[in-house]
Amino acid sequence: MSEFGSHHHILSVLVQNRPGVLARVAGLFARRGFNIFSLAVAPAEDEGFSRITIVVDVETTSLEQIVKQLFKLIEVVKISELDPGRSVERELLLATVRTTGDHRGQVVELTNIFEGKILAVGVDAITVSLDGHPEKLDDFEELLAGYGIVELQRTGRVALPKLDREARLRAVSTKSNQGKAG
Amino acid sequence: MKITGAQALIRSLEMEGVETIFGLPGGCILPAYDPLLDSPIRHILVRHEQGAGHMAEGYAHVTGRPGVALVTSGPAATNMVTPLMDAYMDSIPMVCITGQVPTNAIGTDAFQECDTVGITRSCTKHNELVMSAQDIPMAVRQAFHIATTGRPGPTLIDIPKDCLTNLMDWNWPTDEEVIDSLPGYRPNTKGHPRMIKEAAKLIMASERPILYVGGGVLKARAAEALRELAELTNIHVVTTLMARGAFPDDHPLCLGMPGMHGNATAITVMQKSDLLINLGARFDDRITGKVSAFAPEAKVIHVDIDPAEQGKVRRPDVPIVGDCKQVIEEIIKAIKDLQANGTVQADTGSWRSRISGWREQFPLSYEASEPGEALKPQFCLEQLRDNAPEGTILVSGVGQHQMWSSQYWTFNEPYTWVNSGGLGTMGFSIPAAIGAKVGRPDRTVWAIDGDGCFQMTAQELVTAAVERIPIKVAILNNSYLGMVRQWQEMFYEERYSEVYLSPEVPNFVLWAEAMGCVGIRVDSPEEVQPAIDKANSIDDRPVVIDFRVDAREKVFPMIPAGFGNSDMLLPEWQEANRGGLK
Numbered sequence A: 001m002s003e004f005g006s007h008h009h010i011l012s013v014l015v016q017n018r019p020g021v022l023a024r025v026a027g028l029f030a031r032r033g034f035n036i037f038s039l040a041v042a043p044a045e046d047e048g049f050s051r052i053t054i055v056v057d058v059e060t061t062s063l064e065q066i067v068k069q070l071f072k073l074i075e076v077v078k079i080s081e082l083d084p085g086r087s088v089e090r091e092l093l094l095a096t097v098r099t100t101g102d103h104r105g106q107v108v109e110l111t112n113i114f115e116g117k118i119l120a121v122g123v124d125a126i127t128v129s130l131d132g133h134p135e136k137l138d139d140f141e142e143l144l145a146g147y148g149i150v151e152l153q154r155t156g157r158v159a160l161p162k163l164d165r166e167a168r169l170r171a172v173s174t175k176s177n178q179g180k181a182g
Numbered sequence B: 001m002k003i004t005g006a007q008a009l010i011r012s013l014e015m016e017g018v019e020t021i022f023g024l025p026g027g028c029i030l031p032a033y034d035p036l037l038d039s040p041i042r043h044i045l046v047r048h049e050q051g052a053g054h055m056a057e058g059y060a061h062v063t064g065r066p067g068v069a070l071v072t073s074g075p076a077a078t079n080m081v082t083p084l085m086d087a088y089m090d091s092i093p094m095v096c097i098t099g100q101v102p103t104n105a106i107g108t109d110a111f112q113e114c115d116t117v118g119i120t121r122s123c124t125k126h127n128e129l130v131m132s133a134q135d136i137p138m139a140v141r142q143a144f145h146i147a148t149t150g151r152p153g154p155t156l157i158d159i160p161k162d163c164l165t166n167l168m169d170w171n172w173p174t175d176e177e178v179i180d181s182l183p184g185y186r187p188n189t190k191g192h193p194r195m196i197k198e199a200a201k202l203i204m205a206s207e208r209p210i211l212y213v214g215g216g217v218l219k220a221r222a223a224e225a226l227r228e229l230a231e232l233t234n235i236h237v238v239t240t241l242m243a244r245g246a247f248p249d250d251h252p253l254c255l256g257m258p259g260m261h262g263n264a265t266a267i268t269v270m271q272k273s274d275l276l277i278n279l280g281a282r283f284d285d286r287i288t289g290k291v292s293a294f295a296p297e298a299k300v301i302h303v304d305i306d307p308a309e310q311g312k313v314r315r316p317d318v319p320i321v322g323d324c325k326q327v328i329e330e331i332i333k334a335i336k337d338l339q340a341n342g343t344v345q346a347d348t349g350s351w352r353s354r355i356s357g358w359r360e361q362f363p364l365s366y367e368a369s370e371p372g373e374a375l376k377p378q379f380c381l382e383q384l385r386d387n388a389p390e391g392t393i394l395v396s397g398v399g400q401h402q403m404w405s406s407q408y409w410t411f412n413e414p415y416t417w418v419n420s421g422g423l424g425t426m427g428f429s430i431p432a433a434i435g436a437k438v439g440r441p442d443r444t445v446w447a448i449d450g451d452g453c454f455q456m457t458a459q460e461l462v463t464a465a466v467e468r469i470p471i472k473v474a475i476l477n478n479s480y481l482g483m484v485r486q487w488q489e490m491f492y493e494e495r496y497s498e499v500y501l502s503p504e505v506p507n508f509v510l511w512a513e514a515m516g517c518v519g520i521r522v523d524s525p526e527e528v529q530p531a532i533d534k535a536n537s538i539d540d541r542p543v544v545i546d547f548r549v550d551a552r553e554k555v556f557p558m559i560p561a562g563f564g565n566s567d568m569l570l571p572e573w574q575e576a577n578r579g580g581l582k
C-alpha cells in the first residue's frame, strides 16, 4: 500500500443503508474521475444508516467538488472531513508470511513487539494480524516484506473524531448548515 | 382495501396529477397496462421508447410539470437511456417507470432482464428498484418529489412484475412521511442573506455588468423577476441556449445568445465585462470557450440551486445557493434598500454605448441568395418566424439548423423554445415537439429539424398522426450532416468524411405521406411563403416541409473548440471591422 500523502483526505460519510448505495458512491467516483485511496463501510450507530470512511486522493480534483458531488446523492445524509490530527484512525492488517528456517521465531518476535497476534502457524508459513494506526501497519508491513509476504489483506482505514476535540470536527457539509444539493 | 400493485401504481400516478403518459407495453410491465384502461390518464402509444422519453421531456419543458414515460424491461429500458441522460443534462423533471423481471428471477439472466437501475444510475437524479407491491406508492411519491424539487431531473422506478400483480393495502404517504423517508435530501431554495447583500453591492458598483442567464431561470419560473432586475438596474442580458425566451428578445436590453455560435455582441460583452451576474447557468464549455481566457476581468456572482455548480468551472466571488426566483427577488429588495440609503449605481453609460456600437456593427447576418440560387436556411427560418402565430413553440434537433433556430427566431415568451442543449441529441425534435404539443395543445408547435436528425426518430410522426397531434415540421435539408461537414470544411481542409447524405433518398414527402402527414417540398425562395401558408392552414394532422437548402452555408460567428472567446470567427464581410470589437 502506498504512503498516505498530503493530497489524501479522510471523509466520513453517513448514508442511508439502502441497496445499491455503495455502488452509487463508487460509480460517482468513477464517473467524475475522482480517486479513492481506501474505502471502508459498515453499519453506523443508528439503525438504517451506514458510515463510509473514504480516503480520497485530491491530486487531480478539488476536495470541494468531491464533497459537493457526493452530497448530491440522495442517500448521503452527512459528510465530515476528518483532520488526521484530530481524529482517531484504525485499520486491521492480516498477513501470511513465509517462515522457513529460523525466520519463524523472528516473525513471532516482530509480531509481539508490534502487539499483533499469531492467528495460524503452518509448516513454512505463519498468519499474523495487527490492528492500529495505519502508519503503524505500514511499518509492520514493510518489516514483514523482508521475509516474503505470501498474502496480505488490509481493511482500509476507519476513523472517528477525537472525543475531546469533537467541537473542532470540521463538518464540511451538513443538511442543517448548508442545504442539500438538489 | 386490497388492490394490486399495478392498480396502486396507476392510482399513485393519478394522485400525482399525471394527465398524460408516453409509453409502450411489453411483458414485464403488462400488468400496469390493464388498470390504465380504467384510468382518466391519457396514454400515448409511441413507436420507439426513446420517443416516449423525449416526448416526456418536451411536455415537461413547456408545462413545467414532470413528463412521465412507462415502458417494459430489458430493451425498452435500454432504449430509455438516451432521453434520461438528455433530461439529466438539461435538468428536465421526468419520471420513468420500467417493468422488471419478477423478484425471484432477478440476477438469473431471465428473458428481457437487464440491470436497469445499474445502467441508469449515472443518467438519473435518482432511481429505485421496488421490491414489494406495498412500497409502490412511496416510490412514486419520492420519484416525483425528487424529480421536481431542487435542481430538477429525471428519476426512474424499476418495478418487478410480481410487485405489480401482488396485492397490497392502499396507502398514500403524507408529505411529511415522504420528506422523512429522504433524510439526505433537503434542497436549499433561499439564498444566504449576507451573500445577497454582497451581490447587490457588487451590482451597484459595477461599470460593465452583464446578466448571464441560464436555464435555471426558466426552471425556477423567474422570468418576471429577471425582467424587473434588468430594468431596475438597466443591465443588458445574454440568454444561453437553454434560456432562450427567459428574457424577451425584443427587449432593448436583450443581447441574445453567447457561446460557440452566439452573436458577436453577446460573446464580447462577457469577455469585456467587469461583473458577470450568472443566474442559473453553469459556465458550460460551449459558453466559456477556453476557460482560462474567459471573461478575464470579471468578478462573478453565481446563483445556482445546485451547490456543486459553484466553483466547478469558475470560482465565484459571491456564490449564492438558492432558487433563482427567490434569490433574484431578494437581490432586487437589497438593491432597493441600498438605493433608499442613498447608494447610487455606478455610471454604466459608456459601457452601454459600447454595447450599442457592437450591436450596430456586428448583427447576425447571412448572404441572401440571388434569384435562381439555392435556398438559404436562415431565410426559411425568418419566413417561418414571421408567419408564426404569437406564442408559437419552437423545437429543434441538433446541428446547424439548431444554431440557426436559436439565432434567427425571436423568443419573446418563456417556455417557447425546446431543445437538447447539454447532450446534443440528434433525433430529439420530432418526439419532443409531440410532447410539447400534447402539453400545450393551444399553441402552434414547429419542429425545426435536420435531414440527419429527422432520420433518427421520424417514425414518431406515425404516433402524432394516429393520436391526432398536429405538429409542424420544417426539415432544413442540406443533404449533409451539416454541422460535422462545417467542421471538416474549416478544420480538416475540406476533407469530407462520411457526412454526405443522399439527396435522393429518402423521399421526405412520400415518407411523410406514408406516415399520415401532409408532405410539401420546397426548392426555391418563391415556394417558401405558399408552403408555410399551407402548413399553417392545416390543423388536423402533422405537416412536414422539406426545405432543400444550400449545403455550403455555415453557422457564424464561431469559436473553434479549445479557443478563447476573443478568437471568434466572424462572417467574411464582418472580418474587416474586427477592430470594432475592442
Ligand SMILES: Cc1ncc(C[n+]2csc(CCOP(=O)(O)OP(=O)(O)O)c2C)c(N)n1
Pocket (backbone or CB within 6 Å): B397, B398, B399, B400, B401, B402, B424, B425, B426, B449, B450, B451, B452, B453, B454, B476, B478, B480, B481, B482, B483, B484
Ligand atoms: C445521436 C447523435 N449522433 C451524432 C451526433 C453528432 N452530430 C452533431 S450535429 C450532427 C449533424 C446533424 O445533421 P443534420 O440533422 O442534417 O443537421 P445539420 O447540421 O445538417 O443542420 C452530428 C452527426 C449527435 N449530436 N447526436
Ligand SMILES: [Mg+2]
Pocket (backbone or CB within 6 Å): B450, B451, B452, B476, B477, B478, B479, B480, B481, B482
Ligand atoms: Mg443536414
